[in-house]
Amino acid sequence: MGSQTAIDTAPLIDSFGRVHKNLRISVTDRCNIRCFYCMPETVEFLPHKDILSFEEIARVVRVVAAAGVDRVRITGGEPLVRSQLHKLVGMVRAVEGIKDIAITTNGILLEDQAQRLKDAGLDRLNISLDTLDPKMYEKIARRKGLEKVLKGIVQAQEVGFKDIRLNAVALAGITETEIVPLALFARQNDLTLRFIEFMPLDGDQAWQTDQVISGETIRGVISEKVCELLPTKETVRSQPAVDFRYADGQGSVGFINSVSSPFCGACDRLRITADGRLRNCLFGTEEWNLIDTLRSGANDQTLLEIIRSGILKKKAGHGTDDVEFKRPGRAMYQIGG
Ligand code: SAM
Numbered sequence: 152m153g154s155q156t157a158i159d160t161a162p163l164i165d166s167f168g169r170v171h172k173n174l175r176i177s178v179t180d181r182c183n184i185r186c187f188y189c190m191p192e193t194v195e196f197l198p199h200k201d202i203l204s205f206e207e208i209a210r211v212v213r214v215v216a217a218a219g220v221d222r223v224r225i226t227g228g229e230p231l232v233r234s235q236l237h238k239l240v241g242m243v244r245a246v247e248g249i250k251d252i253a254i255t256t257n258g259i260l261l262e263d264q265a266q267r268l269k270d271a272g273l274d275r276l277n278i279s280l281d282t283l284d285p286k287m288y289e290k291i292a293r294r295k296g297l298e299k300v301l302k303g304i305v306q307a308q309e310v311g312f313k314d315i316r317l318n319a320v321a322l323a324g325i326t327e328t329e330i331v332p333l334a335l336f337a338r339q340n341d342l343t344l345r346f347i348e349f350m351p352l353d354g355d356q357a358w359q360t361d362q363v364i365s366g367e368t369i370r371g372v373i374s375e376k377v378c379e380l381l382p383t384k385e386t387v388r389s390q391p392a393v394d395f396r397y398a399d400g401q402g403s404v405g406f407i408n409s410v411s412s413p414f415c416g417a418c419d420r421l422r423i424t425a426d427g428r429l430r431n432c433l434f435g436t437e438e439w440n441l442i443d444t445l446r447s448g449a450n451d452q453t454l455l456e457i458i459r460s461g462i463l464k465k466k467a468g469h470g471t472d473d474v475e476f477k478r479p480g481r482a483m484y485q486i487g488g
């Protein structure tokens with residue numbers, strides 16, 4: 152149990168004035184597929200004892216919520232492989248100040264869990280889907296699963312999730328043939344499509360600049376072959392996607408151009424890995440050990456001070472375009488995308 156001592160509720164501001172309101176929590180490094188841009192084929196997972204418990208995660212959420220965090224995203228690894236995940240959603244829902252809870256999932260286990268997640272208070276879902284072609288899916292994910300993902304999407308809509316986002320990683324040499332089918336599928340099914348540029352966070356460490364297909368290129372293809380995409384005025388500054396709306400009013404497409412056009416200037420995110428490390432940036436090379444603090448009997452104020460010290464060391468930008476850029480030691484599935 153965390154200590155109930157009074158804590159300093161000042162906002163979580165870094166040295167560039169960015170106020171942190173958005174917590175991304177990885178609940179596991181495990182996954183039921185093996186996307187080549189994220190995970191190596193053979194992986195040694197963290198032992199269960201080294202993973203934060205739901206109670207520990209909820210305590211971190213309570214502490215940062217007291218300092219102004221109001222949005223939580225649950226991710227992984229694949230969050231839905233963590234047993235009883237809906238219970239964590241319910242625990243986060245009960246934290247005062249949390250306005251929005253979202254999950255990023257590959258969707259494979261969603262058909263079974265959508266209702267429980269909805270009932271527990273989950274607000275939003277991002278579902279990762281790079282292709283609608285079963286063979287291409289298997290090539291990317293190194294496992295079968297497309298059919299289950301599609302069923303998961305239908306079920307999520309049936310239980311009442313609105314504004315579901317489809318995330319597709321934009322990969323040169325792969326995505327070109329997928330752009331139009333994905334755009335049409337999203338338009339027909341009332342889903343918002345987002346393309347995320349391939350980032351140097353793959354477990355195989357095989358990322359190359361020429362594998363990045365920019366959002367600009369994809370937007371051109373959609374505008375030409377599906378319907379013209381026009382800029383929207385509503386894009387929220389702190390959200391990474393730049394949104395465009397279809398000229399005929401039937402939906403929108405977002406682009407997370409993390410490599411070609413980083414959005415660090417408005418970043419309001421902090422991250423907790425499944426093994427309880429605070430990260431102030433996806434691409435950061437430094438981590439702050441919260442799990443030992445949580446398990447040492449330290450009070451909430453001590454926990455928050457460690458979190459503040461990590462935020463204060465956040466850099467102005469992720470620097471992937473810098474010649475001195477060093478990849479983080481951990482891949483996407485270990486950090487939490
Ligand atoms: N397993 C869940 C999923 O796939 O949605 C959640 C975790 S996954 C790491 C979160 C997001 O990161 C997914 O949308 C995935 O496509 C994206 N991702 C993984 N590796 C990436 C990379 N190297 N570059 C860009 N996006 C990546």
Ligand code: SF4
Pocket residue numbers: 182183184185186189190227228229257279483484
């Ligand atoms: Fe698993 Fe998500 Fe990584 Fe794909 S992107 S391997 S689904 S954690």
